[in-house]
Amino acid sequence: MELIWFAVFAVLLAGYFALEGFDLGVGLLLPVLGRTRDDRDRMVAAIGPYVLANEVWLVALAGTLFGVYPLLEGELLPALYPLVVAMLLAWILRDAGLWFRRRAGGSRWRAFWDGTIVLGSLWLSFGWGLVMHAAATGFAGPLMHPLGLLMGAAVTLLFAWHGRVFLGWRLPGFAGPARTGRALAASAAVAALPALALAGGGMSVLIEHSAPAATLNVLSLMVLPFAPLMVGAQVWIWRTFRPGKDADRHPSFF
């Protein structure tokens, strides 16, 4: 049972990097590839239908951390207090930018919220590098460390590249070469590598600190029967919004 829940944890973490990685990447690329307002609209519209289904992987991961590894949750989050707060604020600003940018007219309004998307994506991607560094040092060292900053830059570049591949798949001909679904799957797998390293590095500590069997049994009984529905809903998103002749027919809500 501990192994099953570790697998759930690892899949959620890897899934978050693979999926939300391209949302953040496209956010990072807004000032690079989105020179005109129309271009930026198209880029945001490309990730729009996926964001809600992607970011929720991290929400689920944090819930799993609390339910399955309560003792670790109470150690890790306080150890990273300022970093977690900063990443939450970045996430909030990114989301607010997506929800608000098209809700009012003016171009300054839209430019402002596009700015929060860029800033939030950058801050959040960078933060993951710092989290990885903190994990590698056993959450003992200082949060700001040259090596951590270097890892932040690496994660940021990784997500930006993943975002570019996603754009090549979703908006062929928009910027750079058209990409196949297979290329996107490959870049998603690469984007998930840091997450797999994190989960793999923490495997023995995580399993050792699993909640007792009584708790895990209740969780399994309540959650696992719904796993097919959860997977199905995610697959349904990808089937519904795949690129095609009518992908651009509807104006995006974001």
Added chain:
Amino acid sequence: MEALDLARLQFAVTGSLHFLFVVLTLGLAPLVAIMNTRFARTGRPLHERMTRFWGQIYVVNYALGIVTGLVMEFQFGLSWSGLSHYAGDVFGAPLAMETLLAFFLESTFLGLWIFGWGRLPKWAHLASIWMVAATAYASAFFIMVANSFLQNPAGAVVAGDRLALVDAGALFTNDTLVFALPHVLGAGLFTGAMVLVGASAYQLRRRTGEREFFTSSMRTGIVAAAIGIALTVAFGYSQFGHIQEGKFDDNPAASVPLGLMMEGGNLLSLVVLLFMLPLVNNLPRWRWAHPLLMALTPLPFVLAILGWLARELGRQPWMIWEKLTVADAMTPGLTPGMVTASFTGFAVVLGLLAVVDYVLIARMVRRGPRDLALGATAPERPAPALSL
């Protein structure tokens, strides 16, 4: 201020802010799903426009529900690690189910619904909004399971220096849960319904030409408000048999909000059940009544916050009733500087976003159901102009 006071204030402020948006989500989700069902069955443009207009208000409100909810989820670990240390094996389970099961599905299906207009088959699209409503209710259930455990730690025993889960059935059928959950869901329905009524009153008073649209919306709102307030009041009073001994004795911080909520709720139930419901067919035409209906709109929000203040301040000084104090639940080593910085960040950012969100909703109400972004189809390509 001490770190403890700051951490409590941070939780109270972000939690209250979160619930202002959640309570409207809980009410509008089923109402929008019902409108969407009418549209799917009749295909009438009126029902389509109602679904899109109220649906857009619902999703813009939902945005703040998400971002404030993120802060709530992580705050348990940041500020209250004593709680996860002592009771994480019990308390963590319902929270994990809320995120992993309910919110995961809710967010995914909401994405399908928002972006699936015109892309999903009609009935699949309808199914996705019903899934959103069902999982929103499931979320409320799991959060109330967790909260009720703090009020009355059922299903757990002390093993060593921690709590262990021994009876999941008792956890999920907690005395302080079974009456409080319908109370909260009823309050949500009432709040959402009163927003329908208030916004419709505004439009009808201004004679904007959307008479059929807002007459229909106001009627739906009044009927739903009557159901909502009846549930809220009935399940409010029925909680009194199951309150912790002495919870409201010598505790004005809890008993004053409780008294205000009850007086306000009783008064509103009289207004809704004896005035609005019998006159459901007249009120859309009676312009003199519209300012009154508009003035009622914020009251359910105020009462909902008062209700939480009563429930949570009544729990003090306990985090878990007679098991763990709030002081012992705080993260060891938390300094006033850390909490001041995070509280300032959350309060400023979420406070500003909340104001922006309410301004956007007010603008949407004022504009009425035209040029809606939700479910919009691409503008027809303009025919090439004849040029000489």
